[in-house]
Structures are given as C-alpha cells and as structure tokens.
Amino acid sequence: MxxxxxxxxxxxxxxxxxxxxxxxxxxxxxxxxxxxxxxxxxxxxxxxxxxxxxxxxxxxxxxxxxxxxxxxxxxxxxxxxxxxxxxxxxxxxxxxxxxxxxxxxxxxxxxxxxxxxxxxxxxxxxxxxxxxxxxxxxxxxxxxxxxxxxxxxxxxxxxxxxxxxxxxxxxxxxxxxxxxxxxxxxxxxxxxxxxxxxxxxxxxxxxxxxxxxxxxxxxxxxxxxxxxxxxxxxxxxxxxxxxxxxxxxxxxxxxxxxxxxxxxxxxxxxxxxxxxxxxxxxxxxxxxxxxxxxxxxxxxxxxxxxxxxxxxxxxxxxxxxxxxxxxxxxxxxxxxxxxxxxxxxxxxxxxxxASRSVPSAVLVAVSSEEERATSDTVAAALRARDIPVEVAPSAARFGKQIKYADRRGIPFVWFPGSAGEDGVVGADQVKDIRSGDQVDADAASWAPPAEDRWPRVVPRG
Missing domain, CATH: 3.30.930.10 (Bira Bifunctional Protein; Domain 2)
Known part of the structure; x- marks a missing residue:
C-alpha cells in the first residue's frame, strides 16, 4: 500500500x-x-x-x-x-x-x-x-x-x-x-x-x-x-x-x-x-x-x-x-x-x-515460552486489583524485555519466580526501571505508587 x-x-x-x-x-x-x-x-x-x-x-x-x-x-x-x-x-x-x-x-x-x-x-x-x-x-x-x-x-x-x-x-x-x-x-x-x-x-x-x-x-x-x-x-x-x-x-x-x-x-x-x-x-x-x-x-x-x-x-x-x-x-x-x-x-x-503514552504500569516478563502461562497468571492477578498490565511479547533476554518496557514508557517490570537448582521456586520480583530498584513482590498485595498506577496529565516543565 x-x-x-x-x-x-x-x-x-x-x-x-x-x-x-x-x-x-x-x-x-x-x-x-x-x-x-x-x-x-x-x-x-x-x-x-x-x-x-x-x-x-x-x-x-x-x-x-x-x-x-x-x-x-x-x-x-x-x-x-x-x-x-x-x-x-x-x-x-x-x-x-x-x-x-x-x-x-x-x-x-x-x-x-x-x-x-x-x-x-x-x-x-x-x-x-x-x-x-x-x-x-x-x-x-x-x-x-x-x-x-x-x-x-x-x-x-x-x-x-x-x-x-x-x-x-x-x-x-x-x-x-x-x-x-x-x-x-x-x-x-x-x-x-x-x-x-x-x-x-x-x-x-x-x-x-x-x-x-x-x-x-x-x-x-x-x-x-x-x-x-x-x-x-x-x-x-x-x-x-x-x-x-x-x-x-x-x-x-x-x-x-x-x-x-x-x-x-x-x-x-x-x-x-x-x-x-x-x-x-x-x-x-x-x-x-x-x-x-x-x-x-x-x-x-x-x-x-x-x-x-x-x-x-x-x-x-x-x-x-x-x-x-x-x-x-x-x-x-x-x-x-x-x-x-x-x-x-x-x-x-x-x-x-502525559506521564506515559500507554496505560500499562507493569510489564510481566516471560522467562520462556513454556512458562508464559505463569506470566499470564501474574498479569491476571494484578489486573484483578485494577493495575494495568501487559505481558512481554516474546521470551527474549531480560535485558531486551526491560528495553521494550522502557520504549513503551512502562515504569515497572515483573519477573516471575523460577525454580533454583534445589527445585525451590524463588520469590517474584518487580523492578522500577527508572531508579533501578528491585524488590520481592506478591501479585496478591503489591501495587505501584498511586501516581504510577494510571497515566497522568501534568503541566509540561
């Protein structure tokens, strides 16, 4: 065309x-x-x-x-x-x-x-x-x-x-x-x-x-x-x-x-x-x-x-x-x-x-395509609590997924817990990609700061 x-x-x-x-x-x-x-x-x-x-x-x-x-x-x-x-x-x-x-x-x-x-x-x-x-x-x-x-x-x-x-x-x-x-x-x-x-x-x-x-x-x-x-x-x-x-x-x-x-x-x-x-x-x-x-x-x-x-x-x-x-x-x-x-x-x-151009406050990373269902479950839990979320489009390296979130203007990236060598699944973590802070998080209780939950319209400068 x-x-x-x-x-x-x-x-x-x-x-x-x-x-x-x-x-x-x-x-x-x-x-x-x-x-x-x-x-x-x-x-x-x-x-x-x-x-x-x-x-x-x-x-x-x-x-x-x-x-x-x-x-x-x-x-x-x-x-x-x-x-x-x-x-x-x-x-x-x-x-x-x-x-x-x-x-x-x-x-x-x-x-x-x-x-x-x-x-x-x-x-x-x-x-x-x-x-x-x-x-x-x-x-x-x-x-x-x-x-x-x-x-x-x-x-x-x-x-x-x-x-x-x-x-x-x-x-x-x-x-x-x-x-x-x-x-x-x-x-x-x-x-x-x-x-x-x-x-x-x-x-x-x-x-x-x-x-x-x-x-x-x-x-x-x-x-x-x-x-x-x-x-x-x-x-x-x-x-x-x-x-x-x-x-x-x-x-x-x-x-x-x-x-x-x-x-x-x-x-x-x-x-x-x-x-x-x-x-x-x-x-x-x-x-x-x-x-x-x-x-x-x-x-x-x-x-x-x-x-x-x-x-x-x-x-x-x-x-x-x-x-x-x-x-x-x-x-x-x-x-x-x-x-x-x-x-x-x-x-x-x-x-x-606008504070960002997309509704999403969180990008849920995907460890592998076989584990995408785990990421979808996290996203569903967050959405049920009125937190706008999207799931990463591909199971690329986490660095690429963070860059994708940055390009989209999404402030947080969620990493679902994965099993270690002993078979124990670690805690989920969420990262504020603006500050670099990363903490353990539970999809049933974690929430972004109020000013980040939804896009805001603010005076420029």
Missing part, C-alpha cells in the same frame, strides 16, 4: 495526545454531572431543513449520500439522500431531541452532550472539519427563569477551571446581553438591530474606523449614532460598575429604554454572581454579539488568556425559539466547548504532557 496522503482538518492524536484529550473529557463530564446535568447522545445526521434552521447558512454542511441504492434511479437517489446532513453542532440535534421526547423528560431539563460534529470549512489553527464538542444546556417548558443564564456560564467556568491543574491557561468568559444592545440601538434611533450587531461583531477583525464606516453605509447610521454604537462596544469590566457605565452612556444619548433597563438588570445579576463564584473569570464585554438571528438574551464567548488569537474556545447564550412545535416552546440557555480546539492548543503549545 502506498503511503497515505494526509487529510487536513481531521485530527488524529498520538496515544499520549489521546490521553490528554480523554482527561479533558473526563474532567468536563465530572463537573457537568456534579451540577446535575444528564448525559445524552444524538444521531450524527439530521434533515437538512432542520440543520439550516439555526441561521448559520455560512456553515458548510456535509451531505449524506449513498453510492448505490437498489430501486432508485440516480436522480431519485440524490434527491432522497441529500435530505440528510451531518450535524455541524449539537444544539440543533438537541432541539429536535427535546421536541421528540418532551412528554418523557422533566423540565427544566439539564443535559450535557459530548460528541463529534462536522463542518466543511477551511482547516486552520484550531479549526477542524471533524471535531469534538462538549455542550451543556438547560431547557424549560414555556419559560426559563433568568437565573439559569447566570448558572450556565459559571458551570463552564468551574469546568474549565478544573483543567488549570494540568496546565490550561486562565480563561475569560466574555458576556453580554442582547437586550442591552438592542435597547441601546433602538434608543439612539437605529432600527436595523441585526445589521448593527453584524458590523459590531467585526470590531476585532477590522477595527473601529472601518466598522464606523459600515454602520453608516450599511445600516443607515449617522456619524453620531455610529459613535454611540462604538462607545457602547468599548465598555467592559468584571464588576457591576460596568452597568452604571452603560446607563450613563445611554443617558448621555437619550437612549434609556425599558428593554435596555431589563437587559442591564440581567447582566448586572450575572456579573454580581460571577464576582463571588468565579472572580476575575467572567467579564462583561458589550461588543459580544453571537448568533445574530438566534440568541435572545445573554451571550457568552470564552478565550484563553495569552492565546486570544486562537479565538473563542467556548460560546453560547440564551435562545427562546429554537425548539418549538407550534403549540409549545422550549426556551433554553447553553454553552459549547470546542474540545478539539482546546486540546490542539494544549498539545501544540507544549502546555501539557
């Missing part, structure tokens, strides 16, 4: 990288479950019309098709198969899941979901065509109290904070409230709220001068209105003083509205709670827009401090109309972590490492 050509955008970690990824996933899952979120998994495909409901038409959806289907001509086959696509996020499948199971789940429904998703976009640093997402959502039936919009980002802050011990950089969760932005824009006389948000969302990419021009040319704003929008977008802070700053700006432009005040009250509640539970982590940033035709209340974006160029590694917000069957509406709030993006940065920036 010819050497395969690499396919970009589909990450395949080496074993030590996979250990890092699994640790991240286990940590997230544990935190989510601590907060009462139940895990679910949905199918990989959804009808195309459902996939496009979220409004993110710029996303390239992978279409599902079959090369052959008996009983269909080619045109009919294409029409039938192209009605399905691979999901590009986990929110649209979750909305469908809620509608299909509304009569069997208790509301408010708290779920987490960790699965692969697919997007046909240009691969680049931190962006993949196939990647793992980890989502949490809280969905209500008919209504969802605002305090869940406070809780959701704080759960994510805790989950990401739990990864600091392995070397994850500090995170900043940037929050805004769509009611604040809409109330302010309407207060200064701008009706094209989505258009204004679309331009403000470009601030970090093209700068305030070009955004100001676009507000005038694309949204019909006056120079003074554009100046007001940019002034609002420039406000940020991690304490409730930011609320007073926004209100003062609105008063100076005569832009205080009921919608603005509602949004400020909600944003203030979130910032106040975050200051207690996650001080310095949650920051109000009035330029955050997200999901222009999708989110209706709080919106969130998360960046790694010192790695801001990577973009948001976690985002989400409040939505009111994604899940509705025409009679009942299920509003919700949720956030999604781009796990593959997070792991890729941890690995590429050499921020973390």
């Amino acid at each position: 010819a050497k395969p050509t690499p396919l970009s955008g589909f990450p395949e970690w080496l074993p030590d990288g996979r250990i890092v990824e699994q640790h991240v996933l286990d940590t997230l899952r544990h935190t989510f479950e601590l907060h009462g979120f139940a895990g679910i998994e949905t199918r990989a495909v959804e009808p195309l019309d459902q996939l496009l409901r979220k409004g993110e038409t710029s996303k390239e959806v992978y279409v599902l098709s079959r090369l052959q289907e008996e009983g269909l001509d080619k045109l009919d086959q294409q029409r039938a198969d192209k009605q399905l696509g691979l999901h590009f996020d986990l929110t649209v499948p979750f909305a469908r899941y809620v509608l299909e199971n509304a009569g069997r789940i208790a509301f408010p429904f708290r779920r987490y979901q960790i699965q692969k998703v697919w997007r046909g976009e240009r691969p680049q640093d931190g962006r993949f065509r196939e990647f793992v997402q980890a989502d949490i959502d809280i969905v209500g039936a008919g209504e969802l109290p605002y305090h869940f919009e406070v809780e959701a980002p704080l759960v994510m802050a805790e989950a990401l904070g739990a990864l600091r011990e392995i070397g994850l950089p500090p995170v900043r969760i940037l929050v805004n409230n769509r009611r604040v932005a809409e109330g302010f824009y309407r207060g200064v006389g701008l009706e094209d709220v989505e258009g204004v948000l679309r331009q403000i969302d470009k601030l970090d990419k093209i700068g305030p001068e070009k955004v100001s021009e676009l507000l005038v040319t694309e949204c019909g704003a006056t120079d003074d209105q554009a100046k007001a929008c940019l002034a609002l977008a420039s406000i940020s802070g991690s304490d409730v003083g930011v609320i007073d700053e926004v209100r003062a700006l609105a008063e100076s432009y005569g832009a205080v509205t009921e919608l603005l005040e509602t949004g400020l009250a909600e944003l203030g509640a979130l910032i106040a709670a975050a200051a207690v539970r996650a001080p310095g982590v949650v920051v109000a940033d009035l330029k955050i827009a997200r999901g222009l035709d999708y989110y209706t209340g709080s919106v969130y974006e998360t960046v790694l401090v010192g790695h801001e160029q990577l973009g948001s590694v976690c985002s989400g917000g409040r939505y009111d109309t994604l899940a509705s069957d025409g009679k009942n509406t299920y509003p919700g709030v949720g956030l999604s972590i781009g796990v593959s993006r997070l792991v890729s940065r941890l690995l590429s920036a050499d921020l973390v490492q």
Whole structure:
C-alpha cells in the first residue's frame, strides 16, 4: 500500500495526545454531572431543513449520500439522500431531541452532550472539519427563569477551571446581553438591530474606523449614532460598575429604554454572581454579539488568556425559539466547548504532557515460552486489583524485555519466580526501571505508587 496522503482538518492524536484529550473529557463530564446535568447522545445526521434552521447558512454542511441504492434511479437517489446532513453542532440535534421526547423528560431539563460534529470549512489553527464538542444546556417548558443564564456560564467556568491543574491557561468568559444592545440601538434611533450587531461583531477583525464606516453605509447610521454604537462596544469590566457605565452612556444619548433597563438588570445579576463564584473569570464585554438571528438574551464567548488569537474556545447564550412545535416552546440557555480546539492548543503549545503514552504500569516478563502461562497468571492477578498490565511479547533476554518496557514508557517490570537448582521456586520480583530498584513482590498485595498506577496529565516543565 502506498503511503497515505494526509487529510487536513481531521485530527488524529498520538496515544499520549489521546490521553490528554480523554482527561479533558473526563474532567468536563465530572463537573457537568456534579451540577446535575444528564448525559445524552444524538444521531450524527439530521434533515437538512432542520440543520439550516439555526441561521448559520455560512456553515458548510456535509451531505449524506449513498453510492448505490437498489430501486432508485440516480436522480431519485440524490434527491432522497441529500435530505440528510451531518450535524455541524449539537444544539440543533438537541432541539429536535427535546421536541421528540418532551412528554418523557422533566423540565427544566439539564443535559450535557459530548460528541463529534462536522463542518466543511477551511482547516486552520484550531479549526477542524471533524471535531469534538462538549455542550451543556438547560431547557424549560414555556419559560426559563433568568437565573439559569447566570448558572450556565459559571458551570463552564468551574469546568474549565478544573483543567488549570494540568496546565490550561486562565480563561475569560466574555458576556453580554442582547437586550442591552438592542435597547441601546433602538434608543439612539437605529432600527436595523441585526445589521448593527453584524458590523459590531467585526470590531476585532477590522477595527473601529472601518466598522464606523459600515454602520453608516450599511445600516443607515449617522456619524453620531455610529459613535454611540462604538462607545457602547468599548465598555467592559468584571464588576457591576460596568452597568452604571452603560446607563450613563445611554443617558448621555437619550437612549434609556425599558428593554435596555431589563437587559442591564440581567447582566448586572450575572456579573454580581460571577464576582463571588468565579472572580476575575467572567467579564462583561458589550461588543459580544453571537448568533445574530438566534440568541435572545445573554451571550457568552470564552478565550484563553495569552492565546486570544486562537479565538473563542467556548460560546453560547440564551435562545427562546429554537425548539418549538407550534403549540409549545422550549426556551433554553447553553454553552459549547470546542474540545478539539482546546486540546490542539494544549498539545501544540507544549502546555501539557502525559506521564506515559500507554496505560500499562507493569510489564510481566516471560522467562520462556513454556512458562508464559505463569506470566499470564501474574498479569491476571494484578489486573484483578485494577493495575494495568501487559505481558512481554516474546521470551527474549531480560535485558531486551526491560528495553521494550522502557520504549513503551512502562515504569515497572515483573519477573516471575523460577525454580533454583534445589527445585525451590524463588520469590517474584518487580523492578522500577527508572531508579533501578528491585524488590520481592506478591501479585496478591503489591501495587505501584498511586501516581504510577494510571497515566497522568501534568503541566509540561
């Protein structure tokens, strides 16, 4: 077989990288479950019309098709198969899941979901065509109290904070409230709220001068209105003083509205709670827009401090109309972590490492092929006590078997006892090949140090 050509955008970690990824996933899952979120998994495909409901038409959806289907001509086959696509996020499948199971789940429904998703976009640093997402959502039936919009980002802050011990950089969760932005824009006389948000969302990419021009040319704003929008977008802070700053700006432009005040009250509640539970982590940033035709209340974006160029590694917000069957509406709030993006940065920036690349803590040596059953018995006894073990692949000289363990990163080699000239079987021995220490051992009681039993993920250096 010819050497395969690499396919970009589909990450395949080496074993030590996979250990890092699994640790991240286990940590997230544990935190989510601590907060009462139940895990679910949905199918990989959804009808195309459902996939496009979220409004993110710029996303390239992978279409599902079959090369052959008996009983269909080619045109009919294409029409039938192209009605399905691979999901590009986990929110649209979750909305469908809620509608299909509304009569069997208790509301408010708290779920987490960790699965692969697919997007046909240009691969680049931190962006993949196939990647793992980890989502949490809280969905209500008919209504969802605002305090869940406070809780959701704080759960994510805790989950990401739990990864600091392995070397994850500090995170900043940037929050805004769509009611604040809409109330302010309407207060200064701008009706094209989505258009204004679309331009403000470009601030970090093209700068305030070009955004100001676009507000005038694309949204019909006056120079003074554009100046007001940019002034609002420039406000940020991690304490409730930011609320007073926004209100003062609105008063100076005569832009205080009921919608603005509602949004400020909600944003203030979130910032106040975050200051207690996650001080310095949650920051109000009035330029955050997200999901222009999708989110209706709080919106969130998360960046790694010192790695801001990577973009948001976690985002989400409040939505009111994604899940509705025409009679009942299920509003919700949720956030999604781009796990593959997070792991890729941890690995590429050499921020973390696995203590070894294989699960095995012990290699049981084989004295001879005739005595392999003895080694298998030792391995079984150790595994029964939750110690990961493998048996040497061949009965080579012990020196070669030790070198094999060293190449694999296995810290201990076990030597089964053998009969001496007097026929007496000697004690088993285990050797720490890092230090050279070798001691008598019994498979029924010996255990490696806790830090060596399983691979660990630790900060590099």
